[in-house]
Every structure is written in C-alpha cells, then in structure tokens.
Amino acid sequence: MSTGQNTKYMSASAQTAKVTMDTALAVSAAILIGTLIIAAVGFAAPEVVHSAAHDLRHAMVFPCH
Amino acid sequence: MLGGGLAGLILGGMQQIAVVPMILEAETYETGGDEESEAAPGDEAEVEPWAPEDGAERTFWTVLNSMLVGIGFGLLLSACYALRGRVTWQGGVLWGLAGFAVFNLAPSLGLPPELPGDAAAGLEQRQVWWVLTAAVTAAGLWIIAFQPKPYLKLFGVALLVLPHVFGAPHPEVHGGLVPDELRTSFAIATMLTNAVFWVLLGVFTALLYRHFGGGAEDPAAA
Numbered sequence: 001m002s003t004g005q006n007t008k009y010m011s012a013s014a015q016t017a018k019v020t021m022d023t024a025l026a027v028s029a030a031i032l033i034g035t036l037i038i039a040a041v042g043f044a045a046p047e048v049v050h051s052a053a054h055d056l057r058h059a060m061v062f063p064c065h
Numbered sequence: 066m067l068g069g070g071l072a073g074l075i076l077g078g079m080q081q082i083a084v085v086p087m088i089l090e091a092e093t094y095e096t097g098g099d100e101e102s103e104a105a106p107g108d109e110a111e112v113e114p115w116a117p118e119d120g121a122e123r124t125f126w127t128v129l130n131s132m133l134v135g136i137g138f139g140l141l142l143s144a145c146y147a148l149r150g151r152v153t154w155q156g157g158v159l160w161g162l163a164g165f166a167v168f169n170l171a172p173s174l175g176l177p178p179e180l181p182g183d184a185a186a187g188l189e190q191r192q193v194w195w196v197l198t199a200a201v202t203a204a205g206l207w208i209i210a211f212q213p214k215p216y217l218k219l220f221g222v223a224l225l226v227l228p229h230v231f232g233a234p235h236p237e238v239h240g241g242l243v244p245d246e247l248r249t250s251f252a253i254a255t256m257l258t259n260a261v262f263w264v265l266l267g268v269f270t271a272l273l274y275r276h277f278g279g280g281a282e283d284p285a286a287a
Contacts (some may be wrong), residue, residue: 022148023148026147027147027148027153028143029219030140030143031140031144032195034137034139034141034144034243035137036079036086036137037133037134037136037137038137038141040133042134043196046115048116050097051083051116052117052126052128052129052130052232054116054127055123055126055127056127056130056131056134058178058179059259060134060169060259061176061259062171063179063180063185063192063195065181065183065185
C-alpha cells in the first residue's frame with residue numbers, strides 16, 4: 001500500500017476521475033487502520049485478546065477456537 | 066468512526082439480547098465435554114490466562130469489541146465511498162448489504178456459524194479460508210457492480226463462486242456438543258443481527274461521510 005502510490009493514483013483516477021492524491025492517501029490510511037482493527041479484534045491469537053473478544057468472534061461468525 | 070462506534074454499540078446491544086445467551090448455553094455443553102472439544106486441533110494454551118469474569122465485565126468487553134469492529138468496518142466502507150466519489154444513504158444501505166454478503170454471508174456458507182463446543186477444522190486454515198473468501202467476494206461484487214462489460218461481470222460471478230468450489234476446511238467428524246436446534250437458532254440469530262448491523266453501519270457511515278463533506282476530508286474523520 002505504501003509503494004506505488006503514484007500508480008495507484010493514476011489507475012484510480014482513470015476509473016473515477018475525481019480521486020485526488022489526498023483522497024488516495026486517506027483511503028489507504030482508512031483501509032489500513034480498518035483492517036488492523038478487524039484483524040486485532042477478529043483474528044489476533046494471544047489468549048488475552050481472544051478471551052476479551054470471544055463472544056463477539058462467535059457472534060460475527062469469525063473463525064474461533 | 067462515529068458511525069462505526071454507534072452501529073457497533075447497537076450491534077453489541079442486539080448481541081447481548083439475541084446471541085450471547087446461546088453462546089453461554091453452548092459453553093455449558095463445552096465444559097461438560099472437555100475431552101471432545103480438545104480433539105479439535107486448536108492451538109489454545111492449556112493454562113488459561115486472563116479472561117473476563119462472566120456478567121458485567123464480559124458484557125463490557127464484548128460490547129467494546131463490537132464498537133471496535135464497527136469502527137473498523139466503518140473505515141472500510143468510508144474508503145469505498147471515497148473511491149466512488151459520492152454516496153447517498155440509499156447507497157449506504159446497498160454498501161451495508163454488500164458488507165454483510167462479504168464478511169458474514171459468504172464465509173458462513175462454507176464455515177457455518179460456530180458455537181463453543183462445535184467440531185471444526187484447524188483454526189489457521191479456517192481463518193485463511195475466511196479472509197480469502199471475504200477478499201475474493203469483495204472483488205467479485207465490486208466487479209459486478211462497477212464494471213459495465215458483461216464478460217467482466219461474468220468474471221465477477223466466477224470470483225463469487227470460486228471459494229465455495231474450492232471448499233472450506235472442514236473437520237473430519239462433523240457435529241459438536243450442542244443440540245442441532247440450538248445451532249440452527251444461533252445461525253439465524255447471528256445472520257439477522259449482523260444483517261441489521263451492516264445496514265445500519267452503511268446508512269450511518271454514508272450520512273456522516275456526506276455530512277463531513279466526503280471526498281475532500283479524511284474518511285477517518287467520518
């Protein structure tokens with residue numbers, strides 16, 4: 001996500017024409033942070049994290065146990 | 066962030082009412098038959114370190130995590146809005162439904178909602194399949210929705226089907242410790258609560274994205 005920012009910008013602008021460099025950066029940041037949060041809550045292995053998020057993992061149909 | 070937190074809070078509330086009681090009920094079966102549940106090749110440590118106390122503490126952590134996961138998915142939706150340039154609240158409903166399809170529906174076609182005590186294949190295999198299925202489904206839906214050419218749409222459909230043709234990792238022995246009725250109602254409850262969560266999340270994030278002048282602003286602010 002950090003490399004090829006320009007290429008990403010070009011191809012994205014070819015599709016939507018409205019995407020600016022700022023948006024591209026913000027989108028990358030949002031995707032990165034969002035994915036990190038979901039990975040931490042839904043998939044992180046440490047027992048403490050698992051215990052805290054256990055019921056949610058089951059309820060959201062994440063693989064658990 | 067706000068929209069995700071709010072939808073997550075509502076999700077947490079719904080789960081406490083509809084879903085968590087079933088998890089707790091299933092756990093009574095799990096602890097009643099530890100030997101069988103250990104047969105599932107999980108990598109869990111034998112000694113259990115910290116775990117929240119049942120009751121208020123456990124509820125607190127579950128709701129907190131619901132809000133976190135709401136924020137996480139909300140950020141992903143906002144990123145989609147920014148890529149598309151604009152969004153309406155009706156569009157938010159569709160985005161929410163797409164999110165439900167990608168993150169709940171498609172994975173649970175291969176890996177049915179699990180209750181504590183269910184037999185299942187190795188955790189890492191299932192997590193890998195889950196992530197790949199979500200990614201491929203997202204790509205497929207995106208292509209179907211935004212690519213005008215029919216043959217590309219067909220490719221999108223193929224992407225949707227692919228993970229299920231390949232097949233999810235399954236345990237050698239099916240079934241678990243909980244009665245089938247409980248598992249069925251658990252599946253229905255999770256699907257319903259998650260569908261409501263996703264639609265609300267889509268609408269909230271879409272409205273907030275517009276409110277904060279979507280496009281110019283960092284979507285993280287929405």
